[in-house]
Amino acid sequence: MGALEGRVAFITGGARGQGRAHALALAAEGANVVIADAPRPMNLTYPLGTEDDLLATAKEVEELGAVCLPITLDVRDGAAVSAAIDETVSSLGSLDILVANAGVVSTGRLDEVTDETWHQLVDTNLTGVFHTLRAAIPVMRRQRFGRIVVTSSMGGRMGIPELAPYNATKWGVIGLAKSVALEVAKEGITVNVICPTTVHTPMVQPVGVDGVPDEFVRRMMKANPIPQPWIEAEDVSRGLLYLVTDSGVITGSVLEIALGGSARLH
Ligand SMILES: NC(=O)c1ccc[n+]([C@@H]2O[C@H](COP(=O)([O-])OP(=O)(O)OC[C@H]3O[C@@H](n4cnc5c(N)ncnc54)[C@H](O)[C@@H]3O)[C@@H](O)[C@H]2O)c1
Known part of the structure; x- marks a missing residue:
């Protein structure tokens, strides 16, 4: 029997990349899973997850014997996030694990960042996490049980040139998660953060693009x-599993999965 038998997990950005790996890892431990993704289009240099991706991932999750509910959702829309959480509880009976993973990236010098780019990043990476936690906590509070994990980044642990808006959102969600962890600490709910270094997902290597530029690989290796230039999504899922199977004593923590980058932080 898996460690998460009978649990229900809700994963934003669950169609592909890390969200997909998390869905499969949680299902392999016995959880039923909601994957929410396929947002409205954004003006970015790479494509986002689609409804086809959602359905393909749902099929893989179901092949593990779990129930999987794919929901088309844009986390920038607070009312839609609340409706998706309601649908989760009415369809699957509870909401035990929340993975606030949806995120977008854009690179460039700060003086070249447009208002549109700034808002896409802040509205998804920071406000989207706010929408997700705000909707989930009342359910978890009623259950007196919840395991919440927010995906930040090593960009939320340091400054990195040409990633200022992204890093601002990733620092922001750590402050959000730590504060909420204290608000719910007496109610059986834990809130933790995962900070991966570069992960080999479509965010870094868009589907259909052959290989990642040698220069980027060299820079990451250094x-x-x-x-290693990056980690795989499954490496992050192992950290996630550790946090969501905890007995309830780890909260407000930040887990870096970072090829040693943690050793350089103050
Ligand atoms: N790939 C990396 O190098 C890396 C490193 C550290 C942290 N992260 C973070 O990990 C998380 C997962 O990213 P990934 O690497 O799997 O990339 P990815 O682009 O493959 O997956 C992100 C998913 O989030 C979805 N998404 C984006 N905006 C959304 C919105 N507004 N509403 C709903 N869904 C939305 C996308 O459609 C996509 O399917 C993100 O928060 C990202 O910032 C990524």
Whole structure:
């Protein structure tokens, strides 16, 4: 029997990348899973997850024997997030695990960042997490049980040039998660953060694009104390599993999964 038998998990950005790996990892431990993704279009340099991605991931999750409910959702829309949480509880009976993972990235010098780019990042990466936690906490409070994990980034632990708006959102969600962790600490709900270094997902290598530029790979190899250019989504899922199967004593923590980058933080 899996460690999460009977649990219900809700994952934003669950159609592909890390969200997909998390859905499969949680289902393999016995959880039923809601994957929410396929947002309205954004003006970015790479495509976002689609309804086809959602359905393909749902099929893979179901092949593990779990129930999977795919929901088309844009986390920028607070009312839609609340409706998706309601649908989760009415369809699957509870909401035990929340993975606030949906996120977008854009690179460039700050003086070149447009208002549109700023808002896309803040509205998804920060306000979207706010919408998700705000909708889920009343349910978890009634259950007196909840395991919440927010996906930040190593960009939320340091400054990185040409990533200022992204990093501002990723620092922001750590403050959000730590504060909420204290608000719910007496109610059986834990709130923790995962900070991955570069992960090999469509955010870094868009589907259909062959290979990642050599220069980028070289730069990443040099940046990481453990000389690998990136980690795989499954590496992050193992950290997630650790946090959501905890007995309830780890909260307000930040788990870096970062090829040694943690050793360089103050
Ligand atoms: N890939 C990396 O190098 C890396 C490193 C550290 C942290 N992260 C973070 O990890 C998380 C997952 O990213 P990934 O690497 O799997 O990338 P990804 O682009 O493959 O997956 C992100 C998913 O989030 C969805 N999404 C984006 N905006 C959304 C919105 N407004 N509403 C609903 N869904 C939305 C996308 O459609 C996509 O399916 C993100 O928060 C990202 O910022 C990524």
